[in-house]
Amino acid sequence: MAMSTKAPKLATQEARYGVNLDYVIFPLDFRDLRYALAKNGYELSPIRDLPAAPTRISYGGEIARTKETRVIVDSESGEIGVVDRLLQEASASFDNLAKVILSELGVDLNSKVKFHFLSVHYRVDTGKTPLKEIPKAENKEFVKKFNEIMKEDLSSFSIRLCPKNANINDKNWFDIAIEPDVIDESRYHIGVVYRNSERKMIEAFAKNLESNLLKLVEFIEA
Amino acid sequence: MALWDPLNVLVPQDEQNRIAPSKDSSLSTDQEAAILHPAHFNVDSTIEPASRIISLDRELRVENQLGKIEPPEFPVDRPWLPKQAHEILEKLKKGPIAEKELITLMELIADRAIEHFQLKEGGFIALTFLGRIVEVSDTRIGLLRKIHGHKFTEEIYVWRVGFRSFSGRL
Numbered sequence: 221m222a223m224s225t226k227a228p229k230l231a232t233q234e235a236r237y238g239v240n241l242d243y244v245i246f247p248l249d250f251r252d253l254r255y256a257l258a259k260n261g262y263e264l265s266p267i268r269d270l271p272a273a274p275t276r277i278s279y280g281g282e283i284a285r286t287k288e289t290r291v292i293v294d295s296e297s298g299e300i301g302v303v304d305r306l307l308q309e310a311s312a313s314f315d316n317l318a319k320v321i322l323s324e325l326g327v328d329l330n331s332k333v334k335f336h337f338l339s340v341h342y343r344v345d346t347g348k349t350p351l352k353e354i355p356k357a358e359n360k361e362f363v364k365k366f367n368e369i370m371k372e373d374l375s376s377f378s379i380r381l382c383p384k385n386a387n388i389n390d391k392n393w394f395d396i397a398i399e400p401d402v403i404d405e406s407r408y409h410i411g412v413v414y415r416n417s418e419r420k421m422i423e424a425f426a427k428n429l430e431s432n433l434l435k436l437v438e439f440i441e442a
Numbered sequence: 443m444a445l446w447d448p449l450n451v452l453v454p455q456d457e458q459n460r461i462a463p464s465k466d467s468s469l470s471t472d473q474e475a476a477i478l479h480p481a482h483f484n485v486d487s488t489i490e491p492a493s494r495i496i497s498l499d500r501e502l503r504v505e506n507q508l509g510k511i512e513p514p515e516f517p518v519d520r521p522w523l524p525k526q527a528h529e530i531l532e533k534l535k536k537g538p539i540a541e542k543e544l545i546t547l548m549e550l551i552a553d554r555a556i557e558h559f560q561l562k563e564g565g566f567i568a569l570t571f572l573g574r575i576v577e578v579s580d581t582r583i584g585l586l587r588k589i590h591g592h593k594f595t596e597e598i599y600v601w602r603v604g605f606r607s608f609s610g611r612l
Contacts, residue, residue, distance in 0.1 A: 250511065263522050265513035279511040285522050288557065296510065 226347030228434050233341040237310035238292065238301015240415075242334040246295035247327045250279045256324035257284040257291065289313040299337075300329060307340050307426055335391040336422045337415040340429070343401055344408040344437055350400035353441045354379060379440070391417045394425070398436065408437060521558030521573040527551055531571060547571070552601040563604030570596040 241247065251273055254264050262284035271277055280294035282303075289310075290303040302317055304310035318329040346353075355363075358376035366374045378399035386393055394414040401409040410433055414425050516522075523531075527550040533539050534547070555561070555573040566585040568577040576598055579585035585600060 261525055263516075265516060267511060267513055270511070277509065277511055279513070281512045282515050283513055285516050287522055287554075290516060 226345075228344060228346040228437060230430055230434055231343045231345075232306050233343060234303060235305065235307040235310040235341075236292070236301055236303050236337070236339040237307070237314045238299060239329055239336050240334045241298040241300065241329070242332045243298060245276075246278075246298055248293070248295070248300070248321070248325060249273070250277055250283075250295070252325055253293070253321070254283065256320060259324065260320045262286045262291065291317060298334065301337070307338065307429065310338070311423070311426065330419060333417070333419075335415045335417050336419050337413070338422055338426055339414075340412045342408075342410040342412075342430075342433065343404075344410060344434070345406070346408070346437060346441060348441055349406060350408045351375075351377075351405055354398065354400070357440050391415060392421075396433075396436075398433075398440070410437075519574050520570075521554040523554055523573060524550055527554075534571070548599055548601065549606065552603075556603050561603045565603045566600060567603060568598050568600050570594075570598050572596070 251270065254267075258264050263286065264284050265282055278295045280296065281292065282290045283293050284291040288305050291300075292303055293300045300317075300321075302310055302313040304313050314329075321327050321329055354377065355375040357379050363374055363376070378397055381396040381398075382388070383392075383394060392415065394412070397409075397411040399409055401407040412429065412433070414422060416422050416425075527547055530539065530543055530547040530550075533543070539547075551571060551573045552567075552569065555567070555569050555575060558573065559575055561567060561575075561578070564580075566579050566582050567575050568585060568589050569575050574596070576592075576594060577585055577588045579588055582600070582602075589598070589600075
C-alpha cells in the first residue's frame with residue numbers, strides 16, 4: 221500500500237492535569253484559595269456577592285488563570301487541577317499550583333489523593349482521511365452483521381481503547397478515543413482520559429503518550 | 443453496543459441553566475460528553491459523543507439551587523496580563539505616563555496577546571490595551587486599510603508580531 225509522505229502532526233487542543241482529593245470536607249476555602257492565588261500573580265475569575273467567612277461554600281469551575289494556565293476546582297467532587305495548552309506544561313503548572321497551595325494554605329495536593337488524572341484532546345494530521353483509515357481496524361464479520369441488521373452499508377467511526385477487564389468506575393482507568401475530527405474530517409481527534417491512584421503512573425503514561433498515539437495512528441494507516 | 447445518544451436528549455433551556463454539573467476531568471470521554479454537553483454548552487446533536495465541541499457562549503453563568511458558586515469562564519478574547527502591566531494600566535488611568543513606560547506596557551500586552559492567540563511571526567495586529575485583537579493582517583498597509591475609518595471604543599495600537607517595536611497608536 222502506498223504510504224503518505226507527509227509526516228504526522230500532532231497538536232494539543234487542551235490538557236487537564238490534577239487530582240481528586242480524598243477528604244470528606246474539601247480542605248480549600250474558596251476565599252482563602254482566591255487570596256492565595258491572587259497573591260501569587262494569578263488573575264481571579266470575577267465573582268460577585270461572595271458570602272463572608274465563616275460561611276462554608278461549595279464552588280466549581282475556572283477560578284483563576286496565569287499566562288495560559290487556568291485553575292479548575294470542584295469542591296463537591298474534590299477535584300483541583302489545571303488546564304493548559306500542552307500536557308507537559310499542565311504537569312508543570314500543576315506542580316506550581318501545588319507549591320502555592322502548600323506554602324500559602326498548608327494543604328498538600330500530593331497527599332490524601334483519591335486519584336490523579338489527566339485528560340487531553342489532540343488533533344492529528346497525517347495527510348490521510350480518518351473516515352477511510354479507521355475502518356481498517358474494524359471487525360469485518362461484525363460489520364457484515366450490522367449491515368444486515370441496519371440494512372445500510374456501515375463502517376466504524378471510531379476506535380475506543382480501555383484497559384482489559386477494568387471497571388469503568390475504578391480509580392485506575394483510561395480511555396482513548398480515536399476518531400475523525402468533526403470540524404475537519406481530514407484530521408483525527410484523539411481524546412485521552414487517564415486516572416490512577418499513583419502520580420508516578422500518570423507521569424509514566426504521559427511520558428510516552430504522544431509518541432504512542434502517533435504509533436497507534438501509523439499502525440491503523442499502515 | 444449502546445445506541446442511545448445522550449446528546450439527543452432535549453433539555454429545556456431553563457433546565458439547562460439550572461443544572462450545574464462539574465467538569466470532572468477523571469470521567470471517560472463518553473462520560474464527559476454525556477454530562478457536560480447538555481448543561482454547559484450549545485450542542486449540535488448530530489455530532490458524535492466523544493468529541494468535545496464547546497460553543498463560544500461565555501455568558502452562561504450558573505447559580506444552582508444548592509448555592510454552589512460557579513465562576514464564569516475566562517473570556518477568550520483577552521489574555522492574562524502580568525502584574526506590571528496592570529500597574530502601568532492603573533497609572534495610565536490617572537494621567538499621562540512616560541513614553542518608556544508606555545512602550546513597556548505595549549510590549550507586555552503584545553507578548554501576552556501573541557502567546558494567547560498563537561499569532562504567526564511577521565504579521566501585523568491592531569490590539570487594545572487589554573490585549574484584545576481588533577484586526578490582523580499580513581502587511582502594515584493591509585492592516586491600516588482594515589482599521590481606517592473604524593471607530594473603536596477602546597484605544598488601540600498596531601504591533602508587528604515577533605518584533606519589538608510598535609507601529610502606531612490610535
